[in-house]
Amino acid sequence: MERRDIEIFLTLAEELHFGRTAERLGVSGARVSQTIKQLERRFGVALFQRTSRQVALTPVGGQLREDVQAGYQRIQEGIAKAVAAGRGFAGTLRVGFSSPLVGEAIMAAAQAFRTRHPDCEVRIREVHLSDAFGALRSDELDLQITELPVQEPDLAGGPAVLRDPRLLAVSAKHPFARRDHVTVEDLARDVVLVPADAPAYLLDAIIPAMTPGGQAIRRETVLTSRQELLTLVSGGAGMAVVGSQATRYHARPDIAYVPIAGLPPLEYGPVWPVGGQTSRVRSFLALLQAELDR
Template identity: 90%
Template sequence: MERRDIEIFLTLAEELHFGRTAERLGVSGARVSQTIKQLERRFGVALFRRTSRQVALTPVGSALREDVQAGYQRIQEGIAKAVAAGRGHTGTLRVGFSSPPAGEAIMAAAEVFRARHPDCEVRIREVHLSDAFGALRAGELDLQITELPVREADLSSGPALLRDPRVLAVSSRHPFARRDGVTVEDLARDTVLVPADAPEYLLDAIIPARTPSGRAVRRERVLTSRQELLTLVSGGAGMAVVGSQATRFHARPDIAYVPITGLPPIEYGPVWPAGGQTGRVRSFVTLLRAELDR
């Protein structure tokens, strides 16, 4: 049975009147009559007894109504929930962040969002370097603010909301630690530590594979967390290109952060599962952009 057939059958079973059924559903009386006749032909049995005075369910019609009603009600409730999730601001919005500045911005936006939409809970969690998109793909997050670009077939992304100048993290014993700045050419002079599972296109965008003169940059995939990054850099295992936010959130006496010239800032933007841009996601991104523009 098609959904419209079910609606007509259940409504007529309740009203027991073709005219009222047609009026309630916004269709013609002929459409109601035709649908019931088609169902009866398909089942090979009468569902209603019709006389000039009344319409009544047959025993088969009564049994069909009992069997169909509960399932149809669950379908209607499921559809209503899906519509509410797509358009409304109820339930739970789960947001992830991959860097402290993104986390700060999300916290500020969440406070405003909760005030405007008290029926929607906002849950916030960190996304680890070792599995950048795993939580989104597992359905554990609805939205993530992370490094751009993102070029994944199953994910969609929005424009950059945050920009953070790049600096080079080195051990305080490294020769670069005594310099006021480095250039892209200097990246070829030591190993550059990078996240173990980062997509190649993201590495190329943040840490070029070659310097402007053509020298190869030795990128070693070892990092799985920020704490591991700090430990390896402080121990002299290599250098790391990071955002300048590290000078505020990860200041350490054994690590120096040296400005890099010749590279644009690291950009952060919203990412969500393809097809998953609900009303909650759109509203939160709008609020986040407004908070960052203040």
């Protein structure tokens, strides 16, 4: 039974009057009559007894009403909750970030969001490239600001909200540490450390697989956290492509950060599950953009 068929059947079972049923549902009397006749033909049994003076449920119709009513009510309640969640702000908004620069911007937006929507709690947590979308898919997050691009069929997103110039992180003892810049060709001269289990298309966007001259860039997938990255780089296990934010949040005497010529900035943008762009998400993103535009 279609949802509208159920509505007509249950309303007629309550009103026991075709005219009042039509008026209550905002449809024609002919529509009500036609729907009931179609249901009776489909089931092969009468659901209502009709006379010129009254309408009554048959035993089968009464049983059908009993069986359908409880389930239909639960469906209506579920739909109402979903609509309320999409339109309202009461509850919790869970936001993830993947870098300190993004985290700082999210914290500022969260403060503005709490002021505007005091009935909505904002929870913030870090996510790692080694499990870039696990928290979104397991319903632990409603929204994430993360490295772009994102090419996942079950996730939707918006354009970049933050850009960060790329640097090459090397050990302070590395020959590149004394350079004022490196080129993409230089990335082929040592191992480049990359996050384990990150999507291949994202790794290709952050660290190309080949140099413009056709040399392969040796990417080693061993990292699970930024602290592990810094430890391995400082020990000379390899290099890493990072954002310029590293000079602010991860300055260390045993690591040098060298500009990379020929690569555009890293980009960060919003991602959410398909169908999950609620009013809370839209409001938060608007406030985040306002904070970044200051």
